[in-house]
Amino acid sequence: MREPLLLLLETATEVCSIGVARGRELLGLQESPPGQDHAAIITLYIEAVMEQAGHALAELDAIVVSDGPGSYTSLRIGAATAKGICFALQKPLLAVDTLQSLAEACKALAPGCRAYCPMIDARRMEVYTALFDEALRRLWDTQAMVLRAEMFQGVPNPVAICGSGAAKALPLFAQGGVHHISLKCSATYLIAQALNAWHRQDFQDIAYYVPMYLKPPNITIPKPRISPA
Amino acid sequence: MSVIILGIESSCDDTAAAIVQDGKVRSNCIAGQEVHRLYGGVVPEAASRAHLSHIVPVVQQAMEQAGVALHQVDAIAFTRGPGLMGSLLVGVSFAKSLALSLQRPLIEVNHLLAHVASNFADPPMPNFPMLCLTVSGGHTQIVQVDDYLDMRPLGQTLDDAAGEAFDKTGKLLGIEYPSGPLIDRLAQQGQARFAFPEPQVPGLDFSFSGLKTSILHFLQKHTAANPDFVKQNLPDICASVQHRIVTILMRKLEMAAAQTGIREVAIAGGVSANSELRRQFQQAGQRLGWKVYIPRLEYCTDNAAMIALAGYFKYLRGDFVAHDVTPMARWSMV
Numbered sequence: 001m002r003e004p005l006l007l008l009l010e011t012a013t014e015v016c017s018i019g020v021a022r023g024r025e026l027l028g029l030q031e032s033p034p035g036q037d038h039a040a041i042i043t044l045y046i047e048a049v050m051e052q053a054g055h056a057l058a059e060l061d062a063i064v065v066s067d068g069p070g071s072y073t074s075l076r077i078g079a080a081t082a083k084g085i086c087f088a089l090q091k092p093l094l095a096v097d098t099l100q101s102l103a104e105a106c107k108a109l110a111p112g113c114r115a116y117c118p119m120i121d122a123r124r125m126e127v128y129t130a131l132f133d134e135a136l137r138r139l140w141d142t143q144a145m146v147l148r149a150e151m152f153q154g155v156p157n158p159v160a161i162c163g164s165g166a167a168k169a170l171p172l173f174a175q176g177g178v179h180h181i182s183l184k185c186s187a188t189y190l191i192a193q194a195l196n197a198w199h200r201q202d203f204q205d206i207a208y209y210v211p212m213y214l215k216p217p218n219i220t221i222p223k224p225r226i227s228p229a
Numbered sequence: 230m231s232v233i234i235l236g237i238e239s240s241c242d243d244t245a246a247a248i249v250q251d252g253k254v255r256s257n258c259i260a261g262q263e264v265h266r267l268y269g270g271v272v273p274e275a276a277s278r279a280h281l282s283h284i285v286p287v288v289q290q291a292m293e294q295a296g297v298a299l300h301q302v303d304a305i306a307f308t309r310g311p312g313l314m315g316s317l318l319v320g321v322s323f324a325k326s327l328a329l330s331l332q333r334p335l336i337e338v339n340h341l342l343a344h345v346a347s348n349f350a351d352p353p354m355p356n357f358p359m360l361c362l363t364v365s366g367g368h369t370q371i372v373q374v375d376d377y378l379d380m381r382p383l384g385q386t387l388d389d390a391a392g393e394a395f396d397k398t399g400k401l402l403g404i405e406y407p408s409g410p411l412i413d414r415l416a417q418q419g420q421a422r423f424a425f426p427e428p429q430v431p432g433l434d435f436s437f438s439g440l441k442t443s444i445l446h447f448l449q450k451h452t453a454a455n456p457d458f459v460k461q462n463l464p465d466i467c468a469s470v471q472h473r474i475v476t477i478l479m480r481k482l483e484m485a486a487a488q489t490g491i492r493e494v495a496i497a498g499g500v501s502a503n504s505e506l507r508r509q510f511q512q513a514g515q516r517l518g519w520k521v522y523i524p525r526l527e528y529c530t531d532n533a534a535m536i537a538l539a540g541y542f543k544y545l546r547g548d549f550v551a552h553d554v555t556p557m558a559r560w561s562m563v
Contacts, residue, residue, distance in 0.1 A: 039318055043325045043552045057330055072274065073315055076281050080319045084326025087285050088299055207285040210278065217274035 004061035004198050005053075007046065007085070008187035011038050011078030012070025012098040013120055013164045018045035019187030020053040020060075023195065026188055028052030034184075038077045046081075060091055062203075064194040066185065067095040068212035069128035069142060070120050075211035086206045093204040094197045095211075099142055099163075101189040103132045106162040110181050114156035115139065119165030120185075127165030128214060131155065144214055147172055232544055235302045235327075236537025237288065239320030240312025240340045241367060242271045244283035245533035248295035248302075249541050254350050256294035257527055257534040260287045269406045270396065277315035284323050291533070299331060304549070306540020309337040310557035312367070317556035325552055334549040336540040342562045343535040344497040345372055345380060347528035350538060355493045355522050362482045364506070365498035365531070366392035366407065369435050369478070371485045372562070374495075377542040380562060383485050384433025391474055392500045394437040398444055398470050402459055412467045413503050419464025421472035423447065428477065433485050435477065444470060475505045483513055495522035499530045 003023025010017040016032040028049030032041055050057060063082045068075045086093045102118035110116075114134050119127040125147045131140040133156075145151070149172045152159050157177035161169055163185070170180050197203075231251055238245040242262045248255040260283035265271045292299065307324035310317055328335045345361045359374040360383075369392075370385035389397070392409060399408020404415075425443055428436040448466075451458040459466065486494060496510055501523060514521035528534055543549075 037555055039322060039555045040553045042322065043329045046326075046329065047552070072277070073318060076277060076315070076319055077322045079281055080284065080322035081326040083281075083285055084323045085330045087288065088327050088330035207289075208282055210281055213278070217272055217278065219268055219272050219275070 004195070005055060005059055006062055006064050006191070006194055006198070007057070007060050008064045008190045008194065009042070009078045009082055010066040010185050010187040010190060011042070011074045012066045012068050013074070013185045014071070015184050015186070016041055016045065017185060017187040018042065018049050020049045020055065021191050024191055026191070027055070029187060031186065038074050042077060042081050057085060058089055060089070062092045062094050062198060064094045064096055064190050065211070066098045066101065066190060068098055069144070069214045070098055072213060079209065079211050083206055083209070093206050093209055094194050094202065095204050095209065096190045096193040096197065097142070098185065099128065099130045100132070100136070101193055102163050102183060102185065103130070103136055104192060105186070105189040106160050106181050106183055107136060109183065110160045110179060113158045113160040113179065115159045117152070117159055117161045118163045119161055119169060120163050121165040121168070125168070127169065129165070142212065142214065149173065152178065232541065233297055233301055233303050234336070234537045234540045234544060235288070235291070235305050236338070236533040236540050237305065237307045237320045237324045238340070238531060238533040238536045239280045239284070239316050240308045240310065241316060241531055242276045243531045244280045244287050245531065246288040246291035247533035247537045248291050248297050249534065249537035250295070250297070252349070252538070252541050254534045254538070255297065256291045257532055258287050258291040258294065259532060266406055269400050271313070273313045273315050276313060277319060280316055280319035284319060302331065302333060304334045304336050304540065304544050306336040306338050306536050306543070308340045308343070308536055309554065310560035311340055312556070312558065314556060314558045317558070321554070321556045329552065335552065335554065336543045336548065337550045337554055338536045338539045338543070339560055339562045341368055341370065342378070342380060343539040344368070345374055345495070346377065346539040346542070347497050347524040347532070347535040348495045348522050349377065350524060350528050350534060353522070355495055355520070357493070358489070358491050359493040359495055360482070360485055360489065360491050361495040361497055362478060363498045364391045364478060364496065364500035366390060366396060368498060369437075371433050371482060373489060373491070378539070378546070382562065383489070384435065384481060386435040386437060387430065388436050388438040389441060391435070391437060391478060392498070394441055394474050395500070397441050401445060401448055402463065402466065409500060409503060412471055413505065415464045416468040416471045416505065419466070419468035421468040422465055423469035425469060425473040427473070433481050435481060437474070437477070440473060471503070471505050475503065475509050478506065479509045479513055483517065486517065486519065492519050493522070494519045497524055497529060501529045502526055
């Protein structure tokens, strides 16, 4: 059977990374420098990668999004864009765990570590993170966590940390045993999981798919300004 | 040759899609968001999340109701702004990827221009030049309309919108959001016997923030003397507040008509559903010899038919945008 042609949308962080792959083979890739407006470039990047790959959108087998966690707004830009293509061209939607994709890429770069901890910046001293062992089995669930020096207590080292939240975490781990692997989210890293999901036929509902937000909207309810009658 | 426009609106808390064929509305679908009722106002992050879940079903419904298939659509029109950035982004991103996938042109539409365009949905069509008072939860302005797409604001609110004044009053009175319709209903059982000051704003601009504060002080003063004041006087308070908001609006609209000499006058936006505004507007029309226009209720509140209508006029002009277009939270129509 021919390997699927996949459009890959990675918008969980400030990098907008769009790729197209036939099976494991990357046929086209466009990545923004950090801080570019995803909404301004995403469809232009999609057009560009399809041209690099020499395929029309109608030839795609599925659209793949990075599921999060990450920036709510940029995840939604990716999800809304994916839904438009899926709806217009009747294509299935696949969603890939962003942190796991980073952990896999991190292990490829630092194969000897005992644990892998991808981190996505969630502002201030908070990150979205999960912990994986040397076989990339999940040790911690995906969660929002405030960074602290003792967070890796009891975790076998060396631990590799990576992702947009890792640089700010590094000063906490001066005692060693923690390696920083410089790695940004990329559409390339979605391929392996996307193929698994494709072969499992683990498709998302195009109408009701939502990214992994992890938290409810932050809402403060104002106090009444006059005493209730 | 027939022209079919798909319109998409996501500027605030309603996800909407509509089909307009040759200037006629073929479908007009809206998914509202109940979640904001709990919080007494629109929560931007909650609105953005709901848009992402509503957009596909709403567009699908609009296509089905119109009996139109996606490949028959000639262009995609979307609200670029003004509105909530997170909400706009969902509609804009979806519209762009639809346009890319279908290889159709994209048309950006200003939400305020579209409110005015809702007057072109049904006959009788206004003649140009026309004045339009657009009043909603987010906007209050008087616009001179010289053609379908050629319009300029003559005056607008310097702070709160008129609909916001209703909602904030509702909050003070413990009336559930959105408060406008309930205040209107209660007001019909009351007398406008409490006087609230009229803001002194030069020209054709509006201000509602001072009114809001004076309502707050009025209620604080009276509930201090009588804790049951609101409960005992709710219809009269509603009638008084509504009367004041509407007279502020009408005074400026009459001033605009006098200054420009224009006698074709329309209202648009969610607050144009208000019965007191409709009554005073019709009366002023009779008294001053205006031809008055009020869109159907479904075109007054936020909707996508008005986006598709404005998109249709832009399509005829070949007024398309490139794919690097991004939403604008603030966007004046000129």
